[in-house]
């Protein structure tokens with residue numbers, strides 16, 4: 443009774459992974475070979491990059507500010523209030539910036555991609571593209587992949603920056619630390635490896651978010667209801683994947699760089 | 701061997717009377733549900749095949765097999781001299797260059813304007829200069845009576861208008877085979893007749909081979925029993941078909957995955973089969 447259930451589940455999962463790998467491979471080939479759809483690529487940079495700016499600015503800022511408050515409390519126990527900048531910059535750049543930006547992108551971009559591609563599937567628009575001689579992967583997946591892959595790091599850096607800025611505001615006006623001390627402690631403990639870690643991660647996370655969402659969207663079945671389900675699945679899978687992939691990338695990078 | 705074989709095939713296919721679409725014992729099932737059990741038919745160049753059948757009998761599925769959107773489980777499918785049941789998606793693109801399809805639900809790209817929809821293939825997948833493509837788009841939209849709607853979005857159109865845009869999109873790049881999936885369903889009789897006449901004109905003046913899937917017997921018979929002629933003054937008129945011309949339109953009726961009737965309009969009218977009689981009444 444249970445065994446066939448597990449067997450079915452395993453088969454389904456294996457098929458899903460296989461399809462995902464196939465999509466990723468085709469998309470990567472599509473990035474490096476023509477035909478490319480330049481107009482769509484530019485549009486996606488705008489939608490994914492510029493469109494996510496507000497959300498990223500807000501989360502980055504408040505995360506940095508909250509971090510400053512919390513670190514201030516903890517550091518006071520050791521009389522180490524002055525090094526608050528160090529803590530903020532290290533946590534923002536290495537971990538919180540990349541992960542929170544990626545989670546925001548999953549919510550905003552991942553869901554959007556899954557909904558859009560999903561509704562194109564259930565209304566036969568994907569089939570219409572194919573009949574008209576367009577490879578949907580090149581037309582739809584490649585532009586989103588490029589934009590996600592390249593804009594995630596940019597957005598992350600912006601998020602890091604406003605986070606540190608938020609921390610600065612709290613440090614100066616709430617914790618009564620002078621600006622000079624804050625900024626020197628921000629840069630003091632920053633090693634090149636940390637910066638690399640903070641820049642490499644979002645590339646990987648951006649790639650994961652977009653490919654997951656495209657995969658889920660393109661496999662939508664079951665009409666409008668299916669589109670809703672695909673959107674939920676894209677956000678949930680994407681978020682879990684972001685956290686999990688972040689862990690593994692961190693592990694690999696630590697082993698490789700430190 | 702290859703080049704010579706292809707050339708000959710192309711020569712054969714460009715002749716009148718050549719088979720452009722051929723199904724040989726095609727079978728298809730979705731999981732356990734068998735949709736097509738044994739389907740064989742041939743569409744001759746410049747002819748019309750009209751597919752009738754109850755809802756869910758597999759008509760759209762047949763069109764999707766022709767365009768390579770679905771793959772048959774068994775059997776052989778030839779389209780324009782290629783065995784599409786064996787082609788990869790990339791190889792299929794070459795075959796699709798000659799195929800236009802009107803999807804049952806229209807399948808317009810809802811992020812693009814009417815103009816971008818109709819000209820999609822010309823703008824995105826051909827080297828045609830923009831001005832020329834624009835001109836073609838306007839011409840085709842004029843035919844379906846939507847010349848003033850070029851800059852609208854599909855969501856701003858009525859159902860019938862969307863259907864006509866979808867027809868315009870399929871014929872804009874002048875394919876030699878057109879597949880109509882319920883192109884007239886849901887249209888008022890006057891617009892439906894306009895669409896029927898468009899199908900007839902494309903067939904008789906541009907030598908387009910057509911497969912017409914429909915529930916609307918009125919339209920099916922109209923397409924089968926009329927022909928387009930261009931008079932000495934260049935004016936195109938639709939007139940009742942000559943008996944020979946009428947035989948170039950063949951009806952197929954599908955029931956439970958097999959073809960239960962195959963023949964021209966006259967044979968269909970004279971049929972005594974109880975299923976066909978209920979369908980016709």
Ligand SMILES: Nc1ncnc2c1ncn2[C@@H]1O[C@H](COP(=O)(O)OP(=O)(O)OP(=O)(O)O)[C@@H](O)[C@H]1O
Nearest residue numbers: 730733735753754755756757758759760761762804
């Ligand atoms: N992707 C699919 N997965 C599973 N079953 C499908 C799928 N597509 C079609 N079917 C089933 O195949 C059968 C034939 O579908 P098809 O769309 O070809 O019917 P049709 O003859 O075009 O009907 P209608 O006149 O209503 O358009 C239906 O019973 C349908 O439920």
Ligand SMILES: [Mg+2]
Nearest residue numbers: 759760804881
């Ligand atoms: Mg159908």
